[in-house]
Amino acid sequence: MALSAGYAAAQSSVTVYGNIDVGVSKRSDTTLAVGRRDNNRLGFKGVEDLGGDLKALFQLEIRYDPDIGTIEGKTRPLFQGQSRVGLQGAFGTVRFGRGLTALQDSSSAFEPWRGVPSTAGFQTDLTVAGYNSQPLDPAGSSANRWSNAVFYNTPEQGGFQLNVTVASKEANGNPAIVGRGSLANPQYPANATLDSNPYSVSGTYNGGMVGAMLAYERNAAETTLWSVAGSLKPHPDVKLLASYQKQDQSHTMASNADTKAWVTGLNWNVGVGTILAGYGQKSPDGVAKTKQTCVGYEYNLSTRTYLYADASRRASAASVNFYGVGIFHKF
Amino acid sequence: MALSAGYAAAQSSVTVYGNIDVGVSKRSDTTLAVGRRDNNRLGFKGVEDLGGDLKALFQLEIRYDPDIGTIEGKTRPLFQGQSRVGLQGAFGTVRFGRGLTALQDSSSAFEPWRGVPSTAGFQTDLTVAGYNSQPLDPAGSSANRWSNAVFYNTPEQGGFQLNVTVASKEANGNPAIVGRGSLANPQYPANATLDSNPYSVSGTYNGGMVGAMLAYERNAAETTLWSVAGSLKPHPDVKLLASYQKQDQSHTMASNADTKAWVTGLNWNVGVGTILAGYGQKSPDGVAKTKQTCVGYEYNLSTRTYLYADASRRASAASVNFYGVGIFHKF
Amino acid sequence: MALSAGYAAAQSSVTVYGNIDVGVSKRSDTTLAVGRRDNNRLGFKGVEDLGGDLKALFQLEIRYDPDIGTIEGKTRPLFQGQSRVGLQGAFGTVRFGRGLTALQDSSSAFEPWRGVPSTAGFQTDLTVAGYNSQPLDPAGSSANRWSNAVFYNTPEQGGFQLNVTVASKEANGNPAIVGRGSLANPQYPANATLDSNPYSVSGTYNGGMVGAMLAYERNAAETTLWSVAGSLKPHPDVKLLASYQKQDQSHTMASNADTKAWVTGLNWNVGVGTILAGYGQKSPDGVAKTKQTCVGYEYNLSTRTYLYADASRRASAASVNFYGVGIFHKF
Numbered sequence: 001m002a003l004s005a006g007y008a009a010a011q012s013s014v015t016v017y018g019n020i021d022v023g024v025s026k027r028s029d030t031t032l033a034v035g036r037r038d039n040n041r042l043g044f045k046g047v048e049d050l051g052g053d054l055k056a057l058f059q060l061e062i063r064y065d066p067d068i069g070t071i072e073g074k075t076r077p078l079f080q081g082q083s084r085v086g087l088q089g090a091f092g093t094v095r096f097g098r099g100l101t102a103l104q105d106s107s108s109a110f111e112p113w114r115g116v117p118s119t120a121g122f123q124t125d126l127t128v129a130g131y132n133s134q135p136l137d138p139a140g141s142s143a144n145r146w147s148n149a150v151f152y153n154t155p156e157q158g159g160f161q162l163n164v165t166v167a168s169k170e171a172n173g174n175p176a177i178v179g180r181g182s183l184a185n186p187q188y189p190a191n192a193t194l195d196s197n198p199y200s201v202s203g204t205y206n207g208g209m210v211g212a213m214l215a216y217e218r219n220a221a222e223t224t225l226w227s228v229a230g231s232l233k234p235h236p237d238v239k240l241l242a243s244y245q246k247q248d249q250s251h252t253m254a255s256n257a258d259t260k261a262w263v264t265g266l267n268w269n270v271g272v273g274t275i276l277a278g279y280g281q282k283s284p285d286g287v288a289k290t291k292q293t294c295v296g297y298e299y300n301l302s303t304r305t306y307l308y309a310d311a312s313r314r315a316s317a318a319s320v321n322f323y324g325v326g327i328f329h330k331f
Numbered sequence: 332m333a334l335s336a337g338y339a340a341a342q343s344s345v346t347v348y349g350n351i352d353v354g355v356s357k358r359s360d361t362t363l364a365v366g367r368r369d370n371n372r373l374g375f376k377g378v379e380d381l382g383g384d385l386k387a388l389f390q391l392e393i394r395y396d397p398d399i400g401t402i403e404g405k406t407r408p409l410f411q412g413q414s415r416v417g418l419q420g421a422f423g424t425v426r427f428g429r430g431l432t433a434l435q436d437s438s439s440a441f442e443p444w445r446g447v448p449s450t451a452g453f454q455t456d457l458t459v460a461g462y463n464s465q466p467l468d469p470a471g472s473s474a475n476r477w478s479n480a481v482f483y484n485t486p487e488q489g490g491f492q493l494n495v496t497v498a499s500k501e502a503n504g505n506p507a508i509v510g511r512g513s514l515a516n517p518q519y520p521a522n523a524t525l526d527s528n529p530y531s532v533s534g535t536y537n538g539g540m541v542g543a544m545l546a547y548e549r550n551a552a553e554t555t556l557w558s559v560a561g562s563l564k565p566h567p568d569v570k571l572l573a574s575y576q577k578q579d580q581s582h583t584m585a586s587n588a589d590t591k592a593w594v595t596g597l598n599w600n601v602g603v604g605t606i607l608a609g610y611g612q613k614s615p616d617g618v619a620k621t622k623q624t625c626v627g628y629e630y631n632l633s634t635r636t637y638l639y640a641d642a643s644r645r646a647s648a649a650s651v652n653f654y655g656v657g658i659f660h661k662f
Numbered sequence: 663m664a665l666s667a668g669y670a671a672a673q674s675s676v677t678v679y680g681n682i683d684v685g686v687s688k689r690s691d692t693t694l695a696v697g698r699r700d701n702n703r704l705g706f707k708g709v710e711d712l713g714g715d716l717k718a719l720f721q722l723e724i725r726y727d728p729d730i731g732t733i734e735g736k737t738r739p740l741f742q743g744q745s746r747v748g749l750q751g752a753f754g755t756v757r758f759g760r761g762l763t764a765l766q767d768s769s770s771a772f773e774p775w776r777g778v779p780s781t782a783g784f785q786t787d788l789t790v791a792g793y794n795s796q797p798l799d800p801a802g803s804s805a806n807r808w809s810n811a812v813f814y815n816t817p818e819q820g821g822f823q824l825n826v827t828v829a830s831k832e833a834n835g836n837p838a839i840v841g842r843g844s845l846a847n848p849q850y851p852a853n854a855t856l857d858s859n860p861y862s863v864s865g866t867y868n869g870g871m872v873g874a875m876l877a878y879e880r881n882a883a884e885t886t887l888w889s890v891a892g893s894l895k896p897h898p899d900v901k902l903l904a905s906y907q908k909q910d911q912s913h914t915m916a917s918n919a920d921t922k923a924w925v926t927g928l929n930w931n932v933g934v935g936t937i938l939a940g941y942g943q944k945s946p947d948g949v950a951k952t953k954q955t956c957v958g959y960e961y962n963l964s965t966r967t968y969l970y971a972d973a974s975r976r977a978s979a980a981s982v983n984f985y986g987v988g989i990f991h992k993f
Binding site for chain 1: 748834
């Protein structure tokens with residue numbers, strides 16, 4: 001009885017999807033390396049039509065490092081990309097689980113490298129002014145997702161959409177954070193329950209030629225980030241991008257708590273290729289500025305596969321030059 | 332040569348299946364939490380027809396925690412659900428690998444919450460009288476599966492089926508268990524090879540209106556559990572459920588080794604919903620009784636998706652009240 | 663906007679494939695065990711036609727232990743089998759990521775058990791003369807794959823193919839290797855960056871009745887291995903196999919650095935079954951020889967599923983007898 005249920009034939013309703021990106025890169029401060037430019041995903045997702053404009057949605061997304069075959073960062077959750085289930089209807093979309101915060105999800109559309117974590121891109125540092133969405137997650141976690149969260153998106157109306165993420169106060173295995181406390185009495189002890197619910201809000205506009213975002217987030221350690229960003233297509237093949245953001249860490253830092261950053265750039269389709277370019281600065285209080293310049297090229301072999309080449313220079317107290325080539329394949 | 336073999340086109344014979352269940356819950360002793368009610372699965376399975384009534388079967392089942400994106404419990408095996416291969420024919424079904432023991436697999440059909448691990452259900456505590464099927468597995472393992480095992484099920488004849496599981500004596504990384512030994516000389520040292528083979532037997536009857544189970548199991552530390560259970564459908568929409576079980580830990584405990592428990596409840600289909608209710612008690616020798624009362628409701632959005640709400644009270648030395656709502660989606 | 667992209671319907675281009683092999687075995691020095699004979703795989707792969715004879719390829723392969731439900735060896739990378747992406751065209755095939763080295767990939771075709779890691783087979787010890795392809799990988803890694811590598815295969819022309827693998831010098835988390843250093847000053851400290859690029863080359867010939875391989879490899883600790891192997895089909899149902907290999911560990915060993923080994927055997931199709939047999943010797947400098955004799959039988963239930971039985975004797979300083987039966991199923 002138990003057995004026959006386990007083997008009951010089921011019409012599969014799962015789409016298996018993902019991408020793999022591997023290349024060769026050289027930073028001026030390290031040896032030649034084989035590695036990724038974009039994040040790598042192997043996912044499982046589906047949509048069920050419940051009738052009356054209502055849908056059930058789920059998505060489970062493995063993130064992995066193809067150069068060494070491990071899950072991303074060796075220690076991150078199996079479904080680091082996301083693990084969410086929810087409903088979509090006239091009221092919008094509500095989902096539960098783990099995923100990108102509203103701010104992090106919206107902001108990558110305004111970054112010239114589309115949010116890739118490569119040294120060539122701006123997303124992981126300048127586009128978020130050095131901000132970490134989840135300082136109370138385990139060591140080695142990424143910095144832009146929330147576990148134990150509820151995600152809400154309004155329907156898109158006239159190009160406008162509002163996105164809200166709220167996380168619970170559950171402890172999630174953080175290492176101690178000294179903050180304004182002391183080593184003996186840290187502001188956030190290990191595996192701390194939160195004092196307040198982290199939340200993230202973004203409003204986006206997508207008008208074809210013009211795009212815009214205004215976003216605000218407060219994380220588990222009550223650091224806040226706000227960001228404003230815009231994009232413009234003066235020509236169908238050219239997209240100009242810009243963002244400004246400010247981080248406030250005064251809840252855990254007694255001084256020099258503010259960091260400002262801005263990024264500007266473009267995507268320019270030329271024949272079967274795309275030219276990427278960008279420049280940005282990050283200005284943390286009382287610490288050396290970071291100035292970053294990048295240029296890249298993607299050569300499309302198909303709608304699913306391209307070759308790429310990047311070059312960047314990041315100047316701060318020290319400077320790093322970076323060169324990379326590789327292949328991206330979507331499946 | 333080696334390469335072409337690797338990329339040979341293969342007609343896929345795999346069904347990808349699973350479910351995701353996330354909700355919001357509040358226990359009287361913890362903060363509001365986002366988490367699961369049911370177990371969460373992402374599986375791969377298939378059946379090959381070998382002709383002459385013979386079939387080959389396999390099933391690999393990932394278990395995961397969607398609220399934080401990790402594999403179940405962060406440290407359990409990737410295929411915590413099961414990893415088995417075998418043959419099915421006129422002789423029944425024989426499988427090898429890791430999976431639920433015969434007793435654990437059969438007993439969840441007689442539990443009013445169908446065996447979910449939620450605080451609202453009875454399965455993980457009362458339905459098995461606090462018994463752990465695998466005390467010599469690594470710390471953090473679940474309590475109802477065997478690695479290194481052979482699983483046999485007779486064909487179902489006239490509603491009757493016999494299920495037998497036997498595990499090898501292989502060590503599987505257990506922490507030391509003091510038992511009747513001492514800290515310096517524990518009864519089961521770390522990573523112990525077993526003294527005897529664990530085995531589990533269940534006989535089940537499924538007669539449409541009436542169901543029944545009689546089961547017995549002895550685990551790696553020679554604790555035994557027997558259980559008797561029954562179900563009755565006095566009306567097509569009403570199922571009444573009851574079970575009684577007794578655990579004997581005298582092999583590792585010098586006194587107070589017996590625990591008795593019973594659970595009773597019902598599932599009642601009302602329109603597109605189902606009402607769940609149950610009450611049970613666990614009586615360990617020399618320790619306070621546990622008394623648990625639960626009520627729940629499932630609202631079916633489709634045959635694959637439902638919303639649920641639960642409330643329960645568990646009273647022992649201390650009492651815990653629990654409330655939960657969420658969504659379950661099968662794919 | 664971000665949301666709709668995530669849920670965009672995508673025609674899946676992924677083949678899910680794999681195998682599961684579980685059986686029961688007895689070594690003369692251990693308890694009866696449930697376990698694998700072959701490696702176990704769950705993979706995801708695809709080929710995209712880019713036009714003009716050009717293809718994009720990817721393959722992600724989970725390796726797992728079905729007897730206990732974990733990923734292979736509990737600690738290996740999730741995609742231990744391989745994680746690669748690349749292009750195939752008139753120039754051959756080039757891939758990036760993690761996978762078998764050219765030598766390891768080519769040599770299993772000349773081993774009578776087709777490279778299975780069972781005690782009954784020769785691959786993991788004699789066929790490679792005890793060589794480890796990746797001594798600077800984390801402890802518990804397998805011994806025949808490279809991370810951070812580029813893989814190139816020429817097209818097969820007249821039966822000939824040349825295969826080359828080169829890895830980067832990136833550190834990959836190795837434990838310290840004393841080598842010719844001392845405990846205080848090991849030749850390879852923990853997580854060492856390499857002194858030189860590991861590389862592996864194999865040339866293979868596949869002429870139907872005759873097969874041959876010549877291969878050479880130098881690993882991260884500059885140990886070298888060369889191997890020559892051949893196969894002959896005097897009858898369509900009989901394949902004779904032989905290989906000779908020599909390992910040189912003089913870069914890390916002051917004396918007795920050479921190990922020689924040879925393996926010979928056959929595969930003989932008899933009706934719906936196959937008889938496997940082999941004999942081999944390994945002769946490390948200054949250490950006792952290993953002599954191994956194996957015989958096995960595979961009974962095919964279909965092209966995807968077979969039952970097997972093996973018996974082997976491995977004699978070195980001590981002797982081990984081994985007996986195993988089980989089932990292999992491909993999906």
